[in-house]
Amino acid sequence: MTASPNGREAPTLTGMADAVLSEVAARLADFAASGATAVIELTSMPLTVQDRAALDEKLGRGEVSAEVSAAGRSEVWETAFAGVWFVRHYGEGGRISSESIEITRVPLLLESHPDDARAAARRLAELCAQAQTHTGATPGSDGA
């Protein structure tokens, strides 16, 4: 969220990327040992454009990436380090409205919520019931 003055001469690396990386390493070690999850909010940290690029580069990409369309677009990917996930939310006009690093088995955002599942179960039951009624009303035709 920190931009360069006038957009001309961009500020350089401030070393924040390395500081964040150290924290990620510490949390990942905790997670590997005891399963304790953690979230590191990057949105309001004083990271420059170069810092974010450096962080992205050092963490790299892993085997999993996902695009989420819930109230706008979000990108979730596992970095080259298993257990370290990047979660980025996009706002209006494609700018990043918030991003965080989650140290966990899988970010909560990717899981299906029990309440959503309950509502979905109702909908699917209705759908099956409709299909059965349809087949029942016209005997002989191929049921879907």
Next chain:
Amino acid sequence: MVTPQTLGEILEGRGVSRRAFLKYSSYLSALMALPPSMAPAMAQGLAAARRQSVIWLSFQECTGCTESITRSMSPTLESLIFDTISLDYHHTLQAASGEAAEHAREKAMADNKGKYVVVVDGSVPLKDGGLYSTIAGVSNLKMLQDTCKDALAVISVGTCAAFGGIPKANPNPTGAVGIDEIIKDKPVINIPGCPPIPEAMTGSVAYLVAFGKIPELDHLKRPKAFFGDSIHDRCYRRPYYERGEFAEGFDDDGARKGYCLYKVGCKGPVTYNACATLKWNGGVSFPIQSGHGCLGCSEPDFWDQGGFYRPLSTSMPGMGMALAGAAAVGAALGVGAALTARKHQQAYIREQAAKGDEK
């Protein structure tokens, strides 16, 4: 009467999933610097909450605060706030007008007694019985008192509602005051700014809806999440201030290089707001980044601080005359003292000489 649906149920009907709630809560908790672990709890709170009834009262204002909060009308993260509240009365945004509008307001108050939130923008004039601003023939003062009687909380949006703002500026012809000088028996949250940053408004309302309580406030009743730091302490140009590199004017070399704007009147050191971190128009820029010093618009009496272009550490204007007068008085006293001393000296010398002659 049908039991009002929860927010979760309403939005599920519209195809907005719990996942979207979780995303919205993560976004809000990031904005308000809440611990990230609170996001699931906030999502839970929002989903289980009833749609919050909001009555928006507009008094002596310019409608800038409404403009600010409605900047994102596309179905994105930020606009979800309008789904979490039921905006039952708002001059600019509502379809109804006249009697029908006032009736809608009264009905919302009756239906949600003790549970509705009053949002106010604009100051309330008190002079001459408050006749300088009326709605439907009712003075702002009376409408405010009547509407807040059974409210859950009052949110003063914008510097006018929070502290009196522009109408209160010298000489304050209408006797304008901020809301919390009138409402003393309900919790008041001030979200100042001219206008306030949209996220400061929406984040605070969402917090109230999700957790049912007021966020942590500072001594001026502003949410610390958005007003805890001064602009100066978060400004990206701070290193220039510390190194002594200043713009001396608005088009000189220093200004072009993006140096600190302290000398052209920036009030950043004594202004508390989130402009330097959240910025405006979705993080695009803020006054200092665009080359103009901070006006201090989220502070009380920002119009009467001596001048937007006078550096913070200069004295208030108008001292020159007093000091010139003082110099004249001091000089006169000095001359008078010296002349008196000389006269005494001469008299003493003559006295001593006379005594000597006698001997």
Next chain:
Amino acid sequence: MTLLDFARGPALQAALVIFIIGALWRFIGALLLPWRLVPAQPREGSPGTVSAWLKGMAVKMWPHEPFAKHGAFQFINGYIFHVGLAIVVFLFVPHILFIQGLTGLSWPGLPNSFVTVIGVVTAASLVAALLHRLRSPVLQLISRVDDYISWLLTFLPVLTGLLATAHLGARYETMLALHILSICVFLIWFPFGKLMHAFLFAFSRGMTGVRLGQRGAEL
């Protein structure tokens, strides 16, 4: 009206008015007194008025030989906090802007971090000066309330200024108001106590030099 508004407005204005009236009263009052009380002619071969004046000031810049060792601490420490105060007051950009607002004069300043370090050194030096005064038997004999008040009113602005920039003590606006109020008290006291030496020292030392020089005494 907040404390800061009061400090920057009425308080500062009143303090400056009293300071100017008092300082000019004493200063002009002293300068307009007769310069030559004794009608005797200067001794033959004695230095002229100007050079005697300058010599009178110069010899006070360092103690005379027999007293040098003993007086070294007081002199060196004195230079440290005098120079330190001059740097902090006149080379810190917000202060320069304040003076510019009043007089229209301005000059370049030093980086803030440098001034902060000097400020800390000055504060320490002032404390050392107080401790020295409390422990020296000679100074105890000649110290009066005026000395202690003058010390306190000089120390408080340095202390509150450092606390304000470091965001320690109270809220920033409160600390800033206290800083300005401490300057107000300093300004009000200035013309009426020992602090007036800032303007008068040149004249008292100069006149001593002239009087002794004209009688042929070694300066």
